[in-house]
Amino acid sequence: MALFDTSQPLACEFQDQGRHSRVSVLRLPRAAVPLPWDKTDHLVATPLPTRTGSGALLTSYLAGLRENAEHCGPTELRRLGTMALELAVTFLGARLDSAPTLPIESRRRVLLARIHAFIDHNLHEPDLGPATIAAHHHISVRLLHALFEEEPETVSATIRHRRLERSRTDLVDPRLRHRTIGEIADRWGFRHPAAFSRTFREAYGISPTEARTAPHAEQPCTPRRGPGHRSPAQ
Structure with missing residues (x-):
């Protein structure tokens, strides 16, 4: 990782290692960083x-x-x-x-x-x-x-929501059609297939099987607000 300052000239060289490389850039406004920049500047362009x-x-x-x-x-x-x-x-x-x-x-x-x-x-x-x-x-x-x-x-609601989202993503992924619904549920921490199916239906209004076989399967389901969800007013 390296730090650079957009107010200074920048030149980057990437060594060719024979494989595809990806670079992530995180832009940080100076005003949002509560650090002494007279010291932080010394970190610029150093590994x-x-x-x-x-x-x-x-x-x-x-x-x-x-x-x-x-x-x-x-x-x-x-x-x-x-x-x-x-x-x-x-x-x-x-x-x-x-x-x-x-x-x-x-x-x-x-x-x-x-x-x-x-x-x-x-x-x-x-x-x-x-x-x-x-x-x-x-x-x-x-x-x-x-x-x-x-x-x-x-x-708890955060854990449940993310497990359901990961499960739904796997269910509609054509590359994972060889996996059973039970295997997908277990992969994301749901111990009991029946409980998973019930929780999935409560969240999305359809069963895991329907989510996998529906014509719009590759489109994300719209989750319902379940237990533990807070409205903006809360």
Whole structure:
């Protein structure tokens, strides 16, 4: 990873390694980065480590965002963009040894981004839930629920919604027609096929079989608001 400043000339060279390469660019307005830029400027055009810590988390998050952004709505994209900004600020702050000076809200957003990334990477685990998530991040379950008070859904509803979305995507994927509905459900943490079918119908108004065989199968289903969803007024 490298940092560059659009107010300065930029020239990039990429070594040909005989395979297709993809580059992700995250644009950060200076006004949105609460770091001393007289120090941050020293990081411009230098290799930045990405294999551990916040660097690994940031690169993984950006890669996942690039692959899944087209399936997200405007509101969701704004929230995801905010998380990317906070992760980037934490990453740069660590390079400057300025992490303790980050605003409380920034630290809260970074923690929330870590939690969302953890949920995404562990949807296949049937036991994924508030207690597991809180223990992994060394916080209380009460604090975890407090972090989600301003999110569109509760912790449990977020897990259920993302599992259903991943399942629906697999069901309508022609490349996965060889997999049974039960196998797809199990892949995303649903232990019991009958419970999965019931939950799927409650969310989308059709059964998993209907979603797979409908003429519009490749178009996303419109989810209904289930338990744990919060309206904007809440």
